[in-house]
Amino acid sequence: MNKKTAWERMLLVREKDRPTIRDYIPLVFDEFWEMHGDRLYGDDGAILGGVATLEGRPVTVIAQVKGRTLEENKKSNFAMPHPEGYRKALRLMKQAEKFHRPVVCFIDTPGAFCGVEAEERGQGEAIARNLFEMMELRTPVLSIVLGEGGSGGALALGVADRVAMLENALYSVISPRGFASILWKDASREEEAANIMRITAEDLIGFGVAEDMIPEPQGGAHRDPESMAATLREYLKNTIFKFTELPIEKLLESRYDRFRKIGEFTASQPD
Amino acid sequence: MLQDLLQKVKIRAPSPLAKAAESVPLSIPKDLLFKCPRCQAVLSSEEFTAAGRVCPACGYHARLTAAQRLEETVDEGSFEEFDEGLESCNPIDFPGYGEKVAQLQAATGLREAVITGRCRIGGEAAVIVVMDSHFMMASMGSVVGEKITRAFEKAADEGLPVVAFTASGGARMQEGIVSLMQMAKTSGAVARHSRRGLLYITVLTDPTTGGVTASFASLGDIIIAEPKVLVGFAGRRVIEGTIRQRLPESFQSAEFLEEHGFVDMIVTRREMKETLSRLLAVHRGEGGACE
Numbered sequence: 001m002n003k004k005t006a007w008e009r010m011l012l013v014r015e016k017d018r019p020t021i022r023d024y025i026p027l028v029f030d031e032f033w034e035m036h037g038d039r040l041y042g043d044d045g046a047i048l049g050g051v052a053t054l055e056g057r058p059v060t061v062i063a064q065v066k067g068r069t070l071e072e073n074k075k076s077n078f079a080m081p082h083p084e085g086y087r088k089a090l091r092l093m094k095q096a097e098k099f100h101r102p103v104v105c106f107i108d109t110p111g112a113f114c115g116v117e118a119e120e121r122g123q124g125e126a127i128a129r130n131l132f133e134m135m136e137l138r139t140p141v142l143s144i145v146l147g148e149g150g151s152g153g154a155l156a157l158g159v160a161d162r163v164a165m166l167e168n169a170l171y172s173v174i175s176p177r178g179f180a181s182i183l184w185k186d187a188s189r190e191e192e193a194a195n196i197m198r199i200t201a202e203d204l205i206g207f208g209v210a211e212d213m214i215p216e217p218q219g220g221a222h223r224d225p226e227s228m229a230a231t232l233r234e235y236l237k238n239t240i241f242k243f244t245e246l247p248i249e250k251l252l253e254s255r256y257d258r259f260r261k262i263g264e265f266t267a268s269q270p271d
Numbered sequence: 272m273l274q275d276l277l278q279k280v281k282i283r284a285p286s287p288l289a290k291a292a293e294s295v296p297l298s299i300p301k302d303l304l305f306k307c308p309r310c311q312a313v314l315s316s317e318e319f320t321a322a323g324r325v326c327p328a329c330g331y332h333a334r335l336t337a338a339q340r341l342e343e344t345v346d347e348g349s350f351e352e353f354d355e356g357l358e359s360c361n362p363i364d365f366p367g368y369g370e371k372v373a374q375l376q377a378a379t380g381l382r383e384a385v386i387t388g389r390c391r392i393g394g395e396a397a398v399i400v401v402m403d404s405h406f407m408m409a410s411m412g413s414v415v416g417e418k419i420t421r422a423f424e425k426a427a428d429e430g431l432p433v434v435a436f437t438a439s440g441g442a443r444m445q446e447g448i449v450s451l452m453q454m455a456k457t458s459g460a461v462a463r464h465s466r467r468g469l470l471y472i473t474v475l476t477d478p479t480t481g482g483v484t485a486s487f488a489s490l491g492d493i494i495i496a497e498p499k500v501l502v503g504f505a506g507r508r509v510i511e512g513t514i515r516q517r518l519p520e521s522f523q524s525a526e527f528l529e530e531h532g533f534v535d536m537i538v539t540r541r542e543m544k545e546t547l548s549r550l551l552a553v554h555r556g557e558g559g560a561c562e
């Protein structure tokens with residue numbers, strides 16, 4: 001079988017029956033208690049968070065919520081969080097830190113919401129604060145990109161000790177459509193943009209942005225959500241608890257270095 | 272004579288009259304005139320320069336080059352530049368990126384969109400970060416991310432405060448995902464500097480948007496903005512497209528941010544250096560609180 005292009009994967013992750021975090025939670029975790037609100041402003045339906053158990057051990061779960069129906073998508077704003085969503089995520093991460101349990105973030109968003117109220121409530125500050133705090137969070141963090149990882153709105157759940165991508169998932173600085181429209185002034189070149197932007201799991205592993213690719217069932221996760229969930233569960237079991245055994249200072253040092261080394265430049269002699 | 276002309280064409284708000292204003296100065300070459308993007312006032316470049324590149328009609332603080340900013344801010348002879356030799360690569364092999372960078376280098380005399388270094392401001396030692404929007408809208412790619420990260424790391428090592436003048440269109444899309452990761456990298460460096468109990472002052476200048484607003488620009492202990500500058504996460508046109516209506520001129524201005532609690536103070540260019548040096552002095556010797 002030929003390898004899929006980034007564009008083909010993009011169409012696949014946008015399939016309306018692609019499983020969402022709400023499908024995975026009951027299949028991947030043993031128990032789950034959802035928690036609500038950022039304690040500052042409100043409860044953002046685009047971010048789901050709570051405490052789950054995996055093999056009897058507690059983990060904090062934070063995720064962006066895609067819906068499958070219009071009704072679901074209205075509630076979750078098509079997985080585009082407002083500032084209060086990022087602040088709710090941060091509150092739950094701090095809760096995890098307090099109780100020394102690892103954090104698992106599931107990334108699945110076209111991006112942070114762009115709107116008047118999001119600006120009024122400090123979308124930029126909310127994302128920035130998560131990056132700052134996650135880098136120093138004294139408990140392990142694992143991020144898994146389920147479908148779309150769109151821009152800063154994805155990264156705000158992505159400052160992790162390890163990043164994994166489902167086989168067809170994508171992670172990019174801007175949507176291919178936005179890329180084409182800004183750099184080529186032609187949004188209709190979105191397919192071409194997707195294919196040159198280097199946004200697939202394989203690309204990101206090459207850049208050191210992600211470590212692992214989690215295989216999907218033949219034809220994509222929507223063909224067999226249960227087997228996809230079983231694979232995810234296996235991956236989590238084998239990964240997350242390894243980090244809890246590391247001394248925290250060592251963990252933070254390697255988290256910092258993980259991002260510190262990303263960048264491509266040359267250093268010439270000053271004139 | 273020019274004064275008379277300016278009287279005639281000074282228009283305070285975008286209106287049908289603004290079109291007339293555009294047609295009046297046709298006899299004068301475009302680069303001899305400055306048209307304020309906030310209030311559409313038109314004045315001669317000479318007058319505008321004499322006013323410190325501040326619009327006398329509405330107070331908008333226009334963009335400066337990094338060299339102009341340094342000259343206005345640091346004590347004479349005190350600036351020692353860091354990492355001036357860093358240059359971009361082309362991580363996603365985006366067609367034309369290398370040429371574009373080379374062109375801008377030739378046009379601006381800059382190697383990249385940020386200058387960092389050690390300096391004194393009114394006698395107070397600091398590490399300074401100055402972004403220059405004339406270089407690819409000061410978008411943040413590998414070099415910008417790396418220089419800012421190194422500046423914070425050096426400041427942390429030397430126990431120095433950081434003053435960052437931000438200006439940026441956001442992430443440098445031509446560098447793909449590598450540019451997005453600079454947001455995490457720089458924010459992490461700010462966190463480490465902060466953990467040492469050291470002061471970080473952000474000065475938001477026109478325009479500070481996108482991934483820079485969503486990283487180190489929003490993380491200062493003290494956040495200052497120049498009057499009337501544009502600061503926001505999402506582009507105004509993107510939002511207008513979503514809500515299908517025009518947004519007021521004040522949307523995403525420094526004053527808008529102050530009103531919503533995201534800016535500590537709005538400081539004019541004339542008072543900036545004195546304000547910075549006083550704030551640095553107030554925090555001098557208070558480092559190391561957390562370690």
Ligand SMILES: [Zn+2]
Nearest residue numbers: 307310326329
């Ligand atoms: Zn003006």
